[in-house]
Amino acid sequence: MALIIDWLVQGFQMLLVLALCPLLIGFVRKVKARLLRRRGASVLQPYRDLRRLLLKEVVLAESASWLFRVVPYLVFSAVWVAAALVPTFASGLAFNWTADLIAIVALLGSARFFLALAGLDVGASFGGIGSSREMMIASLAEPAMLMMVFTLSLLAGTTQLSSVAQYLLTDGVGLRVSLLLAMLALFIVAIAENGRIPVDNPATHLELTMVHEAMVLEYSGRHLALIELAAALKLTLYLSLLACVFTPWGMAEAQAGWSAYLLGLLAYLAKLAVGGFLLAVFETGIAKMRVFRVDEFLGAALMLGLLGILLLFVSRSL
């Protein structure tokens, strides 16, 4: 029975993030529009967009190969699997043990790897720009993310996300500089990885600075829909991760019962909303930076992560 509940919870979480992610995007857009004193589209607009894209036919470039057609599915499923491993409203997921934080980072890396390849596949210049810059950003963002992972796992003694969350929830770690630094690092990485301002601008095309949108420029129809969905999933994943690790309050423990689950769900939704709101505020308040400033931005994240680890040693040995 417990097993079945665990499986159910796991399945529900997977579907939940899938269902919620366009909403999150819509929410962020709405908030941004409001902050700019526009009315903005409905928060449900992303769902409509997805539906429209899914029903359209695909136009493939003549030079596109089989890889180009496979990549959207690959990217989507890799991100989805990664997202499924991040606890949202309840910890102790059924398949938690299949992959830990490092594996989640690497799964996202897989998605990016293939997306970048797809960007090169058609042989048009914009795809190349996108891929090249995406990999440049990733080459700094990924280590920074891993540094954050190191801080957490050195603190909690595990790289298992549920256990980390559990540890932070129960053991009363208290406020730690290292954690703060790790959170900053993760935030910066999240901005970069999701192509948000100031690293990238998800709302524009045809800017010399664009990264993610350039990479997927040749996609259309259902392929584009999958990629957009994967992007939305990724944003949700990062926000969930931030929520799960740094604000684990309200998260249900394994087999905690329906009320706890419900409470956890509400808490999770609230956290996502707050996160989305803050993201929108941050994006509105800041200007897009030049591409070759990005390395400084991300390098800072890497250094913050490393500093977090070192400070951890100091505070531990005191």
Place this chain on the structure above:
Amino acid sequence: MPLYWFLGPLAGLLGVGCYALVGSRRPRSDAIVYGISFLCSVLALGASLTHLLTAPAASTLTLPLGLPWSGVHLRVDALSAFFLVIVNLGGAVTSWYGLGHGRHEQAPERVLPFFPAFLAAMNLVLLADDAFTFLLTWEFMSLMSWALVMAHHRQAGNAHAGYVYLLMAGMGTMALLLAFGVLAGADGGYHFADMRAGLLSQQAAALVLVLTLVGAGSKAGLFPLHVWLPLAHPAAPSHVSALMSGVMTKVAVYGFMRIVFDLLGEPAWWWGAVVLALGAVTAVLGVLYALMQHDLKRLLAYHTVENIGIIFIGLGLALAFQANYLNDGAALALSAALFHVFNHSLFKSLLFLGSGSVLSATGERDMERLGGLIHRMPWTALAFLIGSAAISALPPLNGFVSEWLTFQAILISPELPQWLLKFLVPAVGAALALSAALAGACFVKAFGITFLGRPRTPAAAQAEETDTRSLTALFVLAALCVLAGILPGLVIDALAPVVASLNGAVRLAAQASQPWLTLVPLAEAKNSYNGMLVLLFIVFSGFLSALLIHRLASRDARRGSAWDCGFPDDNPAGQYTAGSFAQPIRRMFGSVVFQARERVDMPAPGDLRPARMTVSLRDPAWDYGYLPLIQVVNTVAGRLNHLQFLTVRRYLTLVFSALILLLLGLAIWR
């Protein structure tokens, strides 16, 4: 007894090498040579696998050859059996590949005699149980591979490559000679058993470590001793490159492990720090070098440097743990290193073989002149893609598992008491993470520019898919990459005897009994990974989404010209190139590490010259290490050379001075 199982294949390899000395110009001689090499490798592979899996006691054999008073000692134990598996697996696959690929060889008489001899030499290094045999075969291995590097001696640069290679190999051998000198003592206890039994002072042991790092490290490609590697590996015929990069560097790792972990006794804690630091520097610089390359095979060769760095990070961790009697941690680190050894031999061989197919199909190694090969060579592309993903440490493939294990070993570093290590290990972790991320970029570039996009030259446009034998070899390796990635527990269990033999009988817990074949190196609460489930999930959700979308939404597709924001450009030169792909990273890292300078030559309006951008890179290892050294040698040689042009009178003066000096010495000495 099982040693005899190796002697047969070895004799076969050497015999067929001798046959090729005289018969390599005959028709079908390549089939004979590669066929017999393949058979011998498979036999030896079987023998070594059996030894590794059944883990019997070490078996020894002494042949009345070599040094007269000791003879040639051979021995196979868990460590050598593991590396024998790698060597013979590589040997079997490359021989099979050679069966197909060998037809393209223009100078078979320069390849066929040395190829089996090279395989035999690598086997012999692993079997050697005394210093003499070890070094004899070690240097013989260098010599044979040098001969293979020189096979295409008329191509520009290959002579330089061969020269640098053999010289560095000679230097490495000298360092090992000195190391064995210390281990053997003045009375010449060259047998490894004597060395194991001998006790060395701290200083002597440290000396051995440093010398071994130089000796084995130069062969493996540790920074800054790697300079020969990116020159020599690409110069050889591709299947030999695969052997050199995928297998011979592992033999070097074996040499390091044999001496440092087996013969040298208990390590001091700072050994780990030295090895770790070297490994980290090597890993990061190796991948940065690789990113700057346009030559596909050279890129792969530089990437070997990176992977060697990763392996040495694992070994350094193991040393640090062992020095502090944390043998569980050491077991983890050792397993990670050995796993990576195995992985790298798989995917690097795969990639080099793939590049060989590209080379023989197009005649090009320069990525800027390739492109679009996925259309003409879909199978090669698929295998190369799997290799690229594996080497970029993407789950669920094998490269990720060994990196994951290394990370796990890094994460238990707080148990280390020394402060230097406490601080060093996370920094090494950052370096490892950085190099992993850069590796991803590097292989997006390698695969993307070579196989994707549109062909940049007619040669690339008219490439033909390679032959089936070569493809089989590629897919065997690709399949092994996938298998090792989804069933890592089995590999870890196979490695366990090796780890136990080097680590005071401490090994990782048996993995095969874990539910769902999950990899749980320490405890489930700490960390676990299941590549098989990850693969299943991805495949499942991928198929599910595809199915749903095709059923419920649209499944129409139409071909049209590329959108490219409305300005499609038919000229394939307008695509992103290898150089432009690497430009952001070059700007980020290259300007510091390689003093990268971009120079744009923009003609004035009205001038019809094409605009050009040139990039200049400086190699710090050459600039600060080797070039000054060469300068010194040349200067001294030039100065001394005046002595060739003296008059007889001045020569007599030399004799006279020597005489007076000695007489004075004698007078004073008394």
Place this chain on the structure above:
Amino acid sequence: MYGLVFDIAHMLAGGMVVVSFLLLYQDRLYALLNTYALHALLLALVVSWQAYSHDAPHLYVTAGIALIFKAIIIPVVLHRIIQRLGIQRTIEQVLGVGLNMLVGVLLVALAIIVMLPVTAASEALVREDLIFALSIVLLGLLMMITRRNAVSQVVGFMSMENGLVLAAVGASGMPLVVEISIAFSVLIALIVIGIFLFRIRERFDTVDVQAMDAFRGERP
């Protein structure tokens, strides 16, 4: 009687050293050759005296070689070669005469310092002979390296060789001295012929060794 034997041997051997200095001093070739003849004559006397005093008749052969071959034939032949080559006026010291002498004195001192302690067990005559012989050898070498002219170098070598014969004779009872001196004479004869040959073939404009070395087989 012993005193007289010793004194005469001492005088003669010491005389050879003095003549060696004279050789060093000479800067004209003819004078050099004459001095060398004197050197060889003294050697012949030393050897004869040794043969007589030690009752070793075979040494007379050596003495004869020294007298006839070295003191007469060689100087005459070299004389003629010099004449042919027209280099009799050549003055070719590398060091100044004074400096040369000073170095020579130092070499003799070195010979004494080196030889005296090691021969403590031998009889006085042997000790002296050896010291003188070593001095002569060293002075001969010095001469070879301070002269630029091949003929004077050869003379230096020959004086050196005289010193060696002196040592061999002085080492009482040493067998094969005759054979050795014959072998040496052959060597010298060949050297002299060599100079002659080179000239006759007109391979070299001068026998100055420096000019010979114009050959730079290795220069690009």
Place this chain on the structure above:
Amino acid sequence: MNGSTVVAALLLIPLSAAVLLVLLPGYRVAARLNVVATLLTLLSAITLFHVRPPANLYLLVDDFNIYLIVLNTWVGFTTSVFSASYIGHELATGRLTPVYLRFYHAMYQGLMFAMNLALLANNIGLLWVAIELATLTTVMMVGIYRTHEALEAAWKYFILGSVGIALALFGTILVYLAAQPVVGQGLPAMAWHILLPQASAFDPALLNLAFVFLLLGYGTKVGLAPLHAWLPDAHAEGPTPISAVLSGLLLNVALYAVLRFKMLMSANPAAVAPGPLMVSMGLVSLVFAAFMLYQRRDIKRLFAYSSIEHMGIITFAFGMGGPLANFAGLLHMTLHSLTKSAIFFAVGHVAQIKGTQKISDIRGLTVTHPALGWGLLLGVVAIAGLPPMGIFVSEFLLVTSTFAREPLLALPLVLGLLLALGALLLRVQGLAFGEPIGSTAPGQASYLPLFAHLGLVLIAGIWLPGPLVSWFTHVAALLG
């Protein structure tokens, strides 16, 4: 056949052949006679293994020299075979006239005689005379082409060699003086087999002085830096068979003389150890020659410098002493003479085919002349101390044992070895590989001597025959 006949044969065959060859016109017959004579000498040398004559006051066959005699006659034989296929070309190109060829063959046998005598001599005076004779014969052969360069090389060799010989004589006299109070006057005081057992009673101070002179004197013949100056030119300008014999044999014979005296020194505990002297001279020669290799433009001079380098190594090994290092030294001595003569064989053919000795004018040999190119390459691989060739064995023993005993001495040793490796490789790669230039005419010469030598060196790298090993170990013990 008893031992004395054999010894007599060893000396008389070359001597009478020399006389005969002076008289014999027609170079083909002469060349064959030359081969036959050296073969007979070789055969009689081999019979020495079975019948060993007792030592008399002039001649001696003992454990130390027997193998060197066999080696000497063997290389003498192979070189004569090589010479037979080599020298006709010189006649054809007019570098040699028939008269000089007669002279050449006679001198060849004269040299064989002198070297055999030097090795067999039981008398330090006789040894000296024999080495002087060897010097004279080689001087003449070096100058045989009578070019400007050859004559200068001969002259240089002559003067430096004579000075060396003179110094050696002084040392010989001193040794006699040291022995005379103990052994008594006369021949016994010059005989090895009498000197050696009583060496401990000799005056050590006198021995020390004697050794200085002997080392410098015979060291000049060995070619140790800074006494080496004659060697490169003599090798480069003479006929190649002579270069082979010079490098392969004469240097060994001179070194043999030094070693004999070293045995005396080692037998006397009060004497200054000869080791440091030999070690330092060896190292200086090694490192110096290694640097000199880099700027060489003449192929024969290149390998001549390599001979200096190897003589340095061998001298260093004997200077280190001890069973391992002495063993290494003896092995190295043997293998170096085999390898270096093989290299000169190859070089001789190359120079004939290409008509030049300039390294930059020879390229791509493995393409145009596979046997020759690979043979030369193999020879250089061997001489550079790379396995599986035999010199690796001696270098292995030497480097490891030295580093274990005297780490600081091993560093210059290793440095020198590496420098030499670098230089030799640089040159041989250019010679053997690349786009061929120059004549591609097939070589007509016999490659048998070349590959016979290389085969022996290869075998030695993998397996050393028992008798040889026991000889080496025995002599190594004698050398102290």
